[in-house]
Amino acid sequence: MRSDLTVYGFALLAVAVAALVAAGSRRPGVMLGIAVLTAVQLGLAYSGILGQWNRTPPPMVLMLLVCFAITVAFAFSRIGEEMAATLSYTALIGVQAFRFPLELWMQHASVERVIPRQMTYSGANLDIISGLTAMVVAAVAARGLAPRRLLIGWNALGSLLLLNIIVIAVRSMPMINAYGDYRMNAHVADAPFVWLPGVLVQAALLGHLLVWRKLKIDANLEDANLQTDSGV
Numbered sequence: 001m002r003s004d005l006t007v008y009g010f011a012l013l014a015v016a017v018a019a020l021v022a023a024g025s026r027r028p029g030v031m032l033g034i035a036v037l038t039a040v041q042l043g044l045a046y047s048g049i050l051g052q053w054n055r056t057p058p059p060m061v062l063m064l065l066v067c068f069a070i071t072v073a074f075a076f077s078r079i080g081e082e083m084a085a086t087l088s089y090t091a092l093i094g095v096q097a098f099r100f101p102l103e104l105w106m107q108h109a110s111v112e113r114v115i116p117r118q119m120t121y122s123g124a125n126l127d128i129i130s131g132l133t134a135m136v137v138a139a140v141a142a143r144g145l146a147p148r149r150l151l152i153g154w155n156a157l158g159s160l161l162l163l164n165i166i167v168i169a170v171r172s173m174p175m176i177n178a179y180g181d182y183r184m185n186a187h188v189a190d191a192p193f194v195w196l197p198g199v200l201v202q203a204a205l206l207g208h209l210l211v212w213r214k215l216k217i218d219a220n221l222e223d224a225n226l227q228t229d230s231g232v
Contacts, residue, residue, distance in 0.1 A: 014195035041198040045191035053174040075209035084213035094138030100131025116183040130158040155211045
């Protein structure tokens with residue numbers, strides 16, 4: 001049986017992260033789009049459509065492909081560029097601290113068989129490191145003491161750890177079932193847990209992409225300043 005902490009604690013975290021992303025965009029249209037997307041995900045989960053794992057391709061996989069496409073397209077859009085340029089490293093990295101309580105929740109949820117063990121830090125998921133280090137790096141950045149190499153290193157590490165858990169999660173889904181019948185990742189098709197891949201994973205991915213964009217913007221500005229100083 002799923003406890004209130006498993007259900008409502010997770011839902012609250014997902015809503016909070018979605019609200020932070022929406023606020024960071026400072027665009028009413030983006031806020032509305034995020035609200036609609038999360039509502040559609042919840043509706044599809046409640047309807048049972050996403051749980052039809054025997055269909056080819058599974059509706060859950062199609063939904064996630066659409067979500068990933070939207071996230072990447074948004075990150076490289078004009079609005080994404082504005083966010084990367086205007087938001088600080090402290091904000092972009094600090095928000096990723098949500099991955100720490102998320103991993104604590106996943107560990108708890110694995111006891112209730114909502115999340116399979118291989119997707120927790122007791123298994124093969126090390127993403128809790130991303131959440132813990134995000135708090136440290138964001139604090140250092142807030143003091144203006146974060147060198148570019150630290151920002152690149154943290155973002156690379158977080159990106160790799162995110163990729164790791166995505167691969168594990170996909171291999172754990174029923175259509176692949178790489179870890180056995182008792183360790184399947186099937187409850188992500190249920191409400192509100194659909195927001196794990198649909199909201200929280202997307203927020204983490206968007207955060208890393210925006211940091212990469214900000215690093216590139218800053219590098220271009222430095223090059224332009226050097227050319228100006230040299231009289232080119």
